[in-house]
Amino acid sequence: MTDTTDTHSHMPLGLAQRGYTGVIQHLAAKEAGSALSDVELESRLIELGFVEGARVEILHEGLVGRDPIAVRVDSTTIAVRRREAMAIIVA
Amino acid sequence: MEAPLLHLALVGTPNSGKTSLFNALTGSRQKVANYPGVTVERKEGFFVTPLGRQVSVVDLPGTYSLRGRSPDEEITRDFVLGKASGETLPDLVLCVADSTNLRLTIRLLLELKRTGRPMILVLNMFDIASRRGITVDVERLAKELGVPVVTSIAVRKGGTADLLKLTDEISAALAAEPVENSWRALGVSELRATQREADRIIADCVSLPARPDTWTARIDAIVLHPVGGLIVLALILFVMFQAVFAWAQPAMELLKSGFDSLGELVQATLPDGLLQSFLQNGVISGVGSVIVFLPQIILIFLFILLLEDFGYMARAAFLMDRIMGGAGLHGRAFIPLLSSFACAIPGIMATRVIDNKRDRLTTILIAPLMTCSARIPVYTLIISAFIPARDVWGFINLQGLVMFGLYAAGIVSALVVSFLIKFFMLRDFAPAPFMLELPDYKMPRLKSIAIGIYTRAKMFLQRAGTTIFSMMVLIWFLASFPQPPAGATGPAIEFSLAAMIGKALEPLLAPVGFNWQIAVALIPGMAAREVAVAALGTVYAIEGGSEAVEQIGQVLATKWSLATALSMLAWYIFAPQCASTLAVIRRETGSWAWMGVTFAYMLVLAYAASLVTYNVALALGAG
Numbered sequence: 092m093t094d095t096t097d098t099h100s101h102m103p104l105g106l107a108q109r110g111y112t113g114v115i116q117h118l119a120a121k122e123a124g125s126a127l128s129d130v131e132l133e134s135r136l137i138e139l140g141f142v143e144g145a146r147v148e149i150l151h152e153g154l155v156g157r158d159p160i161a162v163r164v165d166s167t168t169i170a171v172r173r174r175e176a177m178a179i180i181v182a
Numbered sequence: 183m184e185a186p187l188l189h190l191a192l193v194g195t196p197n198s199g200k201t202s203l204f205n206a207l208t209g210s211r212q213k214v215a216n217y218p219g220v221t222v223e224r225k226e227g228f229f230v231t232p233l234g235r236q237v238s239v240v241d242l243p244g245t246y247s248l249r250g251r252s253p254d255e256e257i258t259r260d261f262v263l264g265k266a267s268g269e270t271l272p273d274l275v276l277c278v279a280d281s282t283n284l285r286l287t288i289r290l291l292l293e294l295k296r297t298g299r300p301m302i303l304v305l306n307m308f309d310i311a312s313r314r315g316i317t318v319d320v321e322r323l324a325k326e327l328g329v330p331v332v333t334s335i336a337v338r339k340g341g342t343a344d345l346l347k348l349t350d351e352i353s354a355a356l357a358a359e360p361v362e363n364s365w366r367a368l369g370v371s372e373l374r375a376t377q378r379e380a381d382r383i384i385a386d387c388v389s390l391p392a393r394p395d396t397w398t399a400r401i402d403a404i405v406l407h408p409v410g411g412l413i414v415l416a417l418i419l420f421v422m423f424q425a426v427f428a429w430a431q432p433a434m435e436l437l438k439s440g441f442d443s444l445g446e447l448v449q450a451t452l453p454d455g456l457l458q459s460f461l462q463n464g465v466i467s468g469v470g471s472v473i474v475f476l477p478q479i480i481l482i483f484l485f486i487l488l489l490e491d492f493g494y495m496a497r498a499a500f501l502m503d504r505i506m507g508g509a510g511l512h513g514r515a516f517i518p519l520l521s522s523f524a525c526a527i528p529g530i531m532a533t534r535v536i537d538n539k540r541d542r543l544t545t546i547l548i549a550p551l552m553t554c555s556a557r558i559p560v561y562t563l564i565i566s567a568f569i570p571a572r573d574v575w576g577f578i579n580l581q582g583l584v585m586f587g588l589y590a591a592g593i594v595s596a597l598v599v600s601f602l603i604k605f606f607m608l609r610d611f612a613p614a615p616f617m618l619e620l621p622d623y624k625m626p627r628l629k630s631i632a633i634g635i636y637t638r639a640k641m642f643l644q645r646a647g648t649t650i651f652s653m654m655v656l657i658w659f660l661a662s663f664p665q666p667p668a669g670a671t672g673p674a675i676e677f678s679l680a681a682m683i684g685k686a687l688e689p690l691l692a693p694v695g696f697n698w699q700i701a702v703a704l705i706p707g708m709a710a711r712e713v714a715v716a717a718l719g720t721v722y723a724i725e726g727g728s729e730a731v732e733q734i735g736q737v738l739a740t741k742w743s744l745a746t747a748l749s750m751l752a753w754y755i756f757a758p759q760c761a762s763t764l765a766v767i768r769r770e771t772g773s774w775a776w777m778g779v780t781f782a783y784m785l786v787l788a789y790a791a792s793l794v795t796y797n798v799a800l801a802l803g804a805g
Contacts, residue, residue: 150399155505168621168622170503170616
C-alpha cells in the first residue's frame with residue numbers, strides 16, 4: 092500500500108486520541124520505552140496483527156491516564172498500553 | 183485388526199473456541215492433569231469417530247505463534263514438534279479458528295505448516311460468521327492454504343459431524359513416515375511476510391459484510407467506559423458474592439440434612455463404640471460438613487466460566503490494568519487473581535500467561551490472599567453463628583455484607599503486599615507490556631460451561647475425598663486416643679493427643695483469643711483450609727460424647743466470645759495456606775525459598791491481624 096500522505100502527519104499511535112482512525116505506516120520498536128527488547132516487541136506486535144497497511148481505530152481508553160487503549164486492527168481488537176503503542180507509527 | 187489410538191492436538195489462538203470444540207468432541211471423557219515438571223494444565227480427552235476409530239485429543243494452550251514466549255506457549259510448541267517429554271507426536275493437528283476473526287489464526291497456520299504435521303483447519307463458530315454475513319469460500323481457502331478446511335459449530339448438536347468425517351478420511355490415509363520438519367523460530371521480517379500472506383489469502387477467500395457487527399461495540403461503550411465500566415465490574419462482583427451466599431442455601435440445606443440422616447442411621451444401626459464413633463464423628467460429619475459447601479463453589483466457577491465464555495474477562499483485565507499497575511501488578515494478573523477466588527491453585531497455575539518473571543512471581547505470592555473458596559466454610563460457619571441475620575438499609579443482608587467485607591480485606595491486603603513486594607524486594611525498571619486480545623462478545627454456551635463445572639467439581643471432590651478425608655481420620659485419631667481412663671470425669675477429648683498439642687500451643691495463641699480447641703483445628707487447617715470446619719466439628723462433637731452433632735455453629739456460639747470469633751475471621755483472611763497451594767507455589771517458582779516466604783509472611787500477617795482484631799474487639803466490649 093503506497094503511502095501518499097505527507098510524512099509530517101505520521102504520529103505514534105500512543106499519542107492518538109480516542110476515535111482516531113488511521114493506517115499503520117511502520118513499526119519503530121526503539122521509540123517505545125518498553126521492558127521488552129526491540130525485536131521482541133516488534134515480533135509481538137506483528138503477531139497480534141499490527142502490520143504495515145492495517146487500518147487502526149482507537150475504540151476505548153482506560154480510566155487512569157487514558158491508558159491502556161483498545162485498538163481495532165482490521166478485524167481484531169487488541170488492548171495495549173500507550174507506552175507500547177508508541178512503536179506503532181500511523182498516518 | 184484394531185487401529186492404534188489416533189493422537190490429535192488442538193492448536194489455536196486464545197478465543198478461538200478451542201475449549202468448546204474440545205468439550206463437544208469429548209463430552210465428559212476428559213482427564214485434567216499437569217505436564218511433567220511444569221505446572222501447565224494438560225487437558226486430554228477421548229472420543230470415537232463415526233467409523234469406530236479411538237481418538238485421544240489434547241487441548242493445547244492457546245498461542246499466537248510457535249515462538250514460545252511463555253511457559254504454556256512453549257508447551258504448545260514442543261508438543262507439536264514432538265519435543266515434549268513423555269508426549270506422543272500428534273498424528274493430526276487441528277488448527278482451530280474463530281471464523282469471524284481469521285487474520286491471526288491463518289498466520290499461525292502458515293507457521294504451523296512448516297512443522298510438517300498433517301493438519302486440518304477448523305473454521306469454528308461458523309454459525310456466528312454466517313449470521314454476521316461473513317462468507318468463506320472454503321474450497322478456495324483449502325486450495326490456497328494447501329490444507330483441508332472444514333467448518334464446525336462446536337456448540338450445536340451435530341456441528342462437528344463434518345470434522346469427524348474428515349478426521350476419518352485423513353487418518354485412513356496417514357503416511358507412516360513423518361514429514362520433514364522445517365520449522366524454526368521466525369524472525370521479524372518473516373513474521374511480517376507471513377501475516378501479509380495470511381491477509382492476502384483472506385482477502386481472496388473471505389468476504390466481509392457491508393455493515394460490520396456492532397453489538398460488541400455497543401456493549402463495550404458501557405463496559406469499557408472509564409466510569410461505567412468500573413461500576414459494571416463492581417456490580418458483577420457484588421452479585422457474585424450475594425449469589426454465593428443467598429442462592430446456594432437450598433442446595434446446602436439439602437446436603438446437610440442428607441448427611442445428618444446418614445449420621446443418625448449409623449448411630450441407630452451400629453453398637454456404641456469405636457467404629458460408630460469413627461464413622462459418625464470422623465467420617466460422616468467430617469467430610470459431610472465440607473461437601474455441603476459444594477454448591478457455593480460450583481456457583482463461583484459458574485460465574486467465572488460464564489464471564490470467560492461471554493468475553494468479559496479480557497475487559498475486566500483492561501479496566502483493572504492501571505489500577506493494578508499502581509500496586510505493581512500486571513493487567514493480565516487480574517484473571518489469575520480472580521480465579522484464586524475459587525481456588526488459589528488454578529489461579530497460581532494461570533499466572534503462566536504472565537511472561538514477565540517478576541510480575542508473575544508477585545502475582546503468585548499474593549494469589550493466596552484472594553479469599554479462596556476453601557475459606558468460605560470457615561467464614562460461613564462463624565458469620566452465621568455470630569453475626570445476626572438482619573438486613574441493613576432494608577435490603578442488604580448483613581451477613582453477606584460482612585462476607586463482602588472479608589473479601590474486600592483480602593483484596594486490599596493483596597494490593598498492599600504487592601506494592602510492598604515491588605518496593606522492597608523486586609525493584610524493576612519498566613513494567614512489562616500489556617497486550618491482550620479483546621474478543622467479540624459471544625453468547626455463553628451452557629453445555630460447554632456445564633462440562634467445565636463438572637470437571638472442576640470432580641477435582642474438588644477428589645481433593646475433599648483424599649486429602650481432607652485423611653486429615654479427618656488423623657484428627658479423629660488424635661482426638662480419640664488415648665481414651666479416657668475408667669471412671670474419669672469430663673469430656674473424653676480432654677485426655678487425647680489433640681488436647682495435649684492444643685494445650686501446648688495455647689500460650690502462643692492466647693493473645694489472639696484462641697483456645698486450645700481452635701489450635702487443634704488450625705493445624706490440620708493448614709493442611710487444607712476447609713478441614714478446619716470439619717476439625718472443629720470433630721473436636722467439639724467428640725467432646726460432647728455420643729450426642730448427635732447439631733449445628734457446629736450453635737455449639738460455637740455458646741463456647742466462644744464474639745471477640746474470639748472475629749479474631750478467627752481475621753486470622754483466616756491471611757491463613758497460611760493449604761499444603762497443596764504451597765506445593766504448587768514451590769513448583770511454579772522452582773524454589774523452596776519462595777514457598778517458605780509465602781508461608782512465613784502470611785503467618786505473620788494472620789497473627790498480627792488476629793492480635794489487633796481481638797484486642798480491639800475486647801476493648802469495645804465483645805469479649
